[in-house]
Structures are given as structure tokens and as C-alpha cells.
Amino acid sequence: MLKVVETSTREVKSLNGLWSFALDTDTSSSPWESTLPGNLECPVPASYNDIFPNHALREHVGKVWYQRLVRIPKSWKGQRVFIRLDSATHEGEVYVNDTLVVRHVGGYTPFEADLTEAGVQAGEEVRITIGVNNILTRHSIPPGELKENELGRTVQVIRHDFFNYAGLARSVRLYTVPAGVRVGDVKIVTDVEEKGGSGTVKFDLKVDGGDGTVLVKLVDRDGKIVAASKSCSGEMTVSNPKLWWPGHPYLYRLFIKVTSANTVVDEYNLSVGIRSVRVSGTQFLINHQPFYFKGYGRHEDLTVIGKGHDNAWMVYDFELMRWTGANSFRTSHYPYAEEIYDYADRHGWIVINEVAAVGLNLHLGGGIFGKDDRVTFSREFCDSTTQEAHKQAIRELIDRDYNHPSVVMWCITNEPGSQEKGAREYFQPLVQLTKQLDPHRPVTFTNMGMALPDSDEIADLFDVIGINRYYGWYSETGNLELAEKKLEEELRRWEEKFKRPLVICEYGADTLAGLHMNPAQPWSEEYQSEFLEMYHRVFDRIEAVIGEHVWNFADFSTGPGIIRVDGNKKGVFTRDRRPKMAAHTLRKRWGGLWEEKGEVGVGGSLGSNA
């Protein structure tokens, strides 16, 4: 799916702002046919849950409705008009006046509808009504279940450790494309010659709506054309390219022009970062240099707006991560807003991009989700229908983010029950699909502590093994000496058996900001710092460990539970982004590590175009 851009042939109109809002329990069964009842208004983009001090609304299970009147610009006559929703969590349906124009399942990827096909005219005012359903079932990604409680009420069982925020958390826009011949899609793959003397930009263009002549130009920052082509697909060579490096990104622009009967009928453009990504032995190579991941698992999570995208908070979060010396993050546990990847491209952040497949595990420890006797990958829970939904989630993520230089790896699931019978049969086709859709990026998953090197059924399918560990927190609580021994022993077994890169994708301890203890005890800021330092000592002793992502960047909201106090407190920053002691501990490690070793990454010394 093409990213929405404005060019001489394409226009965009934001529909962000306040929309009328109602719960399905307060509307008729076809609320799109008239004005929504009541007078609630809800901002877009934002999750709706925390906007109103209303328990029933926050915990609502089912649909909510958004509605507003929209004037289609008169000047758009003769263009095709689309509506694009960057996300609707977890299922969206869009009506224009009384007509359903699109329905989409999957809460973290965009979808759109051609309004011209639905008969919408330029200059007309239309009523747009959007239904958003927050229900998760065992056939959705992420999976969940509905249960009836003792009061006879339907409650949502979620299988992941973050609040089930819902609504329209990302932008809603109208945009135009030319009615006739136009760019339908473009996919870019770059590579770099080992000595860096030349780079290649492979492009694959789809032209829709008829025949046209294309002109593709790769232009540097000074406006100089460095390569050009008149084909729809091919490979352009750039000699002495300015490479896209972590921390020192260089972006070229690819300009595409489609001509028909000697007239320019469409123009499209996108940024291109020339870089290569490869796994070799236990190393992760970017532009043929070993890369060490330093950073965080994160969440889209803020007070009031929940998973709503906000540019001020986005920049602040990046600046805080940079301040600690991080160079990368994982989009745990779902694809993030597209603005985040665009920013990462422009600023040289490295992204492990995760599919929303979290909670494919009926037996997760820690007492968070309770006991369950069923088998995860069976007819009882994740079956072939779940697997189909999972495939679709992979397709949509790769389709959306294929062209981002910042994205270096696909993570297709977080902490599945990978020691269970059926896990291999479930995941093998998914890894295969991911590699088929993108043969150029490594594929990973994050393993959880119940699936050890000898019992994990799927780790060998992946190029890089992500490992989430909590020795010293969920086990060996308060005993960092024993935790250190066990962690090292286990990581050595992974290294020995799989001989491939290990990224520690989660390690962390809940910490109440302001709680200080000497000697350090769990929940104190001192303990979190000592815990991280212990993990770092172990990582530095193990060659195959090529990355450390602390869990989590910031405290975040979860469902209620006896081990969660106002959410998960493993943040290095509080939910309002105040640093805990651990932020300084990380800054000390990550700030220095770089310069000492001259590694590639944010803040380091970076070769010819630095």
C-alpha cells in the first residue's frame, strides 16, 4: 500500500480533530443512517478509553461509533478520492452516508477505500461514520477471548500485558490520486558493495489505470540526479554512495513521473536510504559492519490519549532515548504509527518491527494470565484460522514498511508457547511467508523463559534469536548473584546450540519511581540499576549477544492485576517520562560504549559521510 504523499498530482486533507462519538449500546443497529445520539465528542487521533472518566466506557467491550460531516474539496473534481485510516483497533468499518465502503480487521495497520467508486462527488458534503470494534478473539491477532462473568456480563480476556486501548489512535485522511494512469505501488531494495564503493537501488513499480511512460530519478540532497531509469523495474547503481548509517542517515529521494500522451499524469516520491543488512555467523551487519543493538522495547502509551499518536511526545521520546545513548528499539508488541518509522529513517534509528502477534501462549508464567490446561497451538486456541489472520498481519506490515531503511528486521511474534507441541507446524509457514515477502531482511521472534534451548521448537527457523529474560525478577527475585549465574549459563547454551546472533529483547525490573533502598531491594530504583548492570556484565561475556533492549522505555498502562500497580512499572522513565536512576545507568553504559569501541550506531564515528 502506497504511503500517502502530496505531489503536483496528489492532494491530502486531514480529518483529524473532534468527531461525534457513541457506544454501540447507545445507538441503533445502523447508526450510520442518522446523526449519532448524545453529545459525546472524541478526538482523533487518540484511543477513546481514557478520554472520559467513565468506567463503563473505559472497559466497554464491543463497537464504538465516530461520525462527522466532511466536505470533499470542489477542486478535486476529476480525481479519485480515497479515505485512509492509519489504524482502527481492532476492526474498522467505514460508511459514507448510508454506504459501507470498507471493513478491515487488524488494529495496527492502515486501510482505505475508494470513495469515487462509492459515488462521492467533489464539492459534496458527506456524513462519514466509522465503527470500531475492540473485541479480540482466538482468531484475531493479537488473540484474546470473550467470557461471561458471574453477573452475566461479557468481559474481554486479553493475553498480553498492556491495556487493550481502542479507537482511532492514528490519522484519518482523505487523499486524491489521478483518475487515469497512476503509480499503484513501489518497492525499494538497496544494497552496498562490501568496500562501500558503490550501492544499488532496486525498484519495482506498479502502474495502475492504463499504460504510461515512467521516468524514475534518484536525487541527492543537493538536488543532483545520481541515477535515472525509464523502466518500471530495475536496478540503479550509485557510485560512491552516501550511505544510510545508524545515527548518520543519508536519504536520497526517488522521484517518479508517469506520462501519458505527452502529459505528466502522476508524480510520486519517496525517501531512499542506501544500506545493507545481513547476518553472518553471530554478527548482525549493517553496511558490512557489526552492529550492536542498544535500546528499548517500547509501547505506544500515553496518559489521556492511550495509544494515540502525538508528534510532540514522539520527538520527546526519541530525544530521551538518544540522551541515554540508545541506537535502536523494537516496536513491541505491534506495528507503530507510520510517523515513527519516517522519523527513524530521517534520524538514523534502527527498528525491529514487530507483528501484533503477542499472547500466543496459554501458559505464560508470572501469574499474569492465570492457569489454562489447553494446548496453545491446537483447535482449542491458535488454529489454522488464527494462523491465516497471522499471515495477513505479516503481509500488511511488510507491505506498509518495506521501504523504510530504519527497519532492519521483522519480528513475527512475541513470547509464543514455542516449547509446545504444534508450535513448529504453526510457525514454519509464517517464517517462510515472511522470507518470501521480503528475502532481504532477517527474521526474528522473541523467546520466553519457559522455552529453553533444549525445549524450544522453533528457534532454528529464525536468523536472529530474540530472548526475553527476567532472572532476578520473576525468578531469583532479589537475588542478583544467583540470577547472574543462571542467566549466563542459559545464554551460553543458546550460543552453543544455535551459533547465531542473540538479541536480548527484554530484561527489566518493576521499579517505583522515588523508592530508594540501601541495600537495594526489588521495586527500588537502586535494584533496577543493579539488575541492569548485572545483565550487562553477562552480555559482555557472551560473544553471540549482539544487542540489549531494556524492558521497557517507559512505564505503561495494563489491565488490572495483583502484580501491576497502575500498570507495568519496568520503565526506565515513568509514564510521564521522568528518568529513574536506571536512565543514568544506561547513559553511562551506552554513552561510553560507542566512542570506546567506535561502533556503528547513534552517536558514534561513522565512516565517510559522517
Ligand code: BDP
Ligand atoms: C514479557 C512480555 C511483556 C511484558 C513483560 C513483563 O513480553 O509484554 O510486559 O514480560 O512481564 O512477558 O513486564
